[in-house]
Amino acid sequence: MIMFKKVAIIGVGLIGGSIGLAVKKKKLAQNVIGVARRRSTLRKALRLKSVDAATLSIKKAVEKADLVIIASPVDKIVHLAGECVKFMKKGAILTDVGSTKSFIVYGIEKIARGKVNFIGSHPMAGSEKNGVEHADANLFDKAPLIMTRTKNTDVKSLGKLKRFWMALGCRNLIMSPAKHDYIVSKASYLPHAVSLALTLSQTGDSMKIAAGSLKDATRVSSSDPKLWSDIFLSARKPIIKSIRDFMNKLTVLDKAVRGKDRARLRRLLDKAKRSRDRIR
Amino acid sequence: MIMFKKVAIIGVGLIGGSIGLAVKKKKLAQNVIGVARRRSTLRKALRLKSVDAATLSIKKAVEKADLVIIASPVDKIVHLAGECVKFMKKGAILTDVGSTKSFIVYGIEKIARGKVNFIGSHPMAGSEKNGVEHADANLFDKAPLIMTRTKNTDVKSLGKLKRFWMALGCRNLIMSPAKHDYIVSKASYLPHAVSLALTLSQTGDSMKIAAGSLKDATRVSSSDPKLWSDIFLSARKPIIKSIRDFMNKLTVLDKAVRGKDRARLRRLLDKAKRSRDRIR
Numbered sequence A, B: 001m002i003m004f005k006k007v008a009i010i011g012v013g014l015i016g017g018s019i020g021l022a023v024k025k026k027k028l029a030q031n032v033i034g035v036a037r038r039r040s041t042l043r044k045a046l047r048l049k050s051v052d053a054a055t056l057s058i059k060k061a062v063e064k065a066d067l068v069i070i071a072s073p074v075d076k077i078v079h080l081a082g083e084c085v086k087f088m089k090k091g092a093i094l095t096d097v098g099s100t101k102s103f104i105v106y107g108i109e110k111i112a113r114g115k116v117n118f119i120g121s122h123p124m125a126g127s128e129k130n131g132v133e134h135a136d137a138n139l140f141d142k143a144p145l146i147m148t149r150t151k152n153t154d155v156k157s158l159g160k161l162k163r164f165w166m167a168l169g170c171r172n173l174i175m176s177p178a179k180h181d182y183i184v185s186k187a188s189y190l191p192h193a194v195s196l197a198l199t200l201s202q203t204g205d206s207m208k209i210a211a212g213s214l215k216d217a218t219r220v221s222s223s224d225p226k227l228w229s230d231i232f233l234s235a236r237k238p239i240i241k242s243i244r245d246f247m248n249k250l251t252v253l254d255k256a257v258r259g260k261d262r263a264r265l266r267r268l269l270d271k272a273k274r275s276r277d278r279i280r
Helices: A014-025 A039-047 A058-062 A074-087 A102-112 A155-167 A177-200 A204-208 A212-222 A225-234 A236-258 A262-277 B014-025 B039-047 B058-062 B074-087 B102-112 B155-167 B177-200 B204-208 B212-222 B225-234 B236-258 B262-277
Strands: A004-010 A029-035 A053-055 A067-070 A093-096 A117-123 A144-148 A171-175 B004-010 B029-035 B053-055 B067-070 B093-096 B117-123 B144-148 B171-175
Touching (some): A004 A014, A029 A058, A074 A093, A074 A102, A074 A225, A093 A102, A102 A177, A144 A177, A171 A177, A177 A212, A177 A225, A177 A236, A177 B177, A177 B236, A177 B262, A204 B177, A212 B212, A212 B262, A225 B262, A236 A262, A236 B177, A262 B177, A262 B212, A262 B225, B004 B058, B004 B074, B014 B029, B029 B058, B039 B053, B058 B074, B067 B074, B074 B093, B074 B102, B093 B155, B102 B117, B102 B177, B117 B155, B117 B177, B144 B177, B155 B171, B171 B177, B177 B225, B177 B236, B236 B262
Parallel strands (some): A004 A067, A029 A053, A067 A093, A093 A117, A144 A171, B004 B029, B029 B053, B067 B093, B093 B117, B144 B171
Antiparallel strands (some): A117 A144, B117 B144
16 A cells, blocks of 8 residues: 655665665555665676665655655764755655664754654564575564654654555654663673673684584674674663663672572572573 | 393483383383382383383392482482392492582492493483473483593493483583582583573563573573572582672673673674574
């Protein structure tokens, strides 16, 4: 079902390309136009049919668009939003898919206010791969997606964007940017930081015998270092807090082992099992 | 190819049952006999054809056996080895599959010396499931397996046992019990401790949005709490050391984030990616 006449996707990498594929597959728009910085990316996106048209020009892409989705690296989102707002029609919807929200949402709201309706989005989908060549129309199927709501949010646009993401298969949650950053840092940035530290603390020999648990626990260490440096720095405070919470829990476990406190250790392991079993 | 006339497996759970299935599938023994503490387990093991015969009596099982494999929980292994040695024929091979080695190997060597040839084994295979109903003849396919060698090790038996594990599909490594405990604690116990602390530091909301990285990183928290409490306590020293090493690496990462040190962060992430990419 057509929800928007024209959708523009700024940045056609793994996420942007997958959105394009999904929108076209589900026929949610008459026209999907993609923007990239490099001609080679545009050619790839067109060849993979992840967009109907592709351009290097933000102006051309966002003019007359009903929905503009910024799917660039996080450190470029606010700047790109400024470029989009210049050329978007009044009252159109602007969103992003950045994985950090407070900085982005409050930054863009200042620019967008009175012109376009901005709502932050964060689909929790992806993989350690990147690039439009790995795009997948089913990437968002059952993926949790957080949309942000602030005192400036246009409720009608929020409802429309919510239906759009649902049509792509997402399970939507709506919360404040600060709440988003805190729980995402626990659920996504912290596992990443922990995976990195775990990888860095291995030796050649211990890597040689890596079985399931070490492989699983270190898998995300293969992700793009540039992307993750940006994420860590743009969400410093919640990450630092999450690392501190985590260190406290590990210290409790360590103390039980040091103190040969079998009963305490059992209680901790039982508690963790109950918690993890719930998300099987 | 028949390597042993009679193989006895003490403890027919996931690992013991899988060894039985694999030995029978590859026809490595004329007769595989399983021992359990409960009749219900024996019946299950027989029904699943993971052993040819089953008994509650260690004496009956190990008499005349050429190879005895103790596949019980780690805290029972030394005691069970004492029972086995009483009834085993002189010069037969005794091994265990416990995931901690110094304590077990030096404990059993004292009992076995001059009677049977003991060699510690540790196949790095398994899953968060347990019980003979999850046994799998292919569980050991390409699994790393460490055999221990000490000054008391009978080299001929070591060679024979090595060929046995290879026939089951294992990739064998031979090292001292202390070296084993150190690298296993890094590769297997540390990821487990880290997974537990990561699970314990989540909230209800953050678990709700758990995507791939958190699910992968916490998967082993669903393992048997009793089994893992035993492992943590029986390998206290290497675990404590591994946790300390890990905390140091996480602190380095945390400092780079706190100090907004983008260059340092990139170097850490690049290093972790190179290391992890090697074990893809």
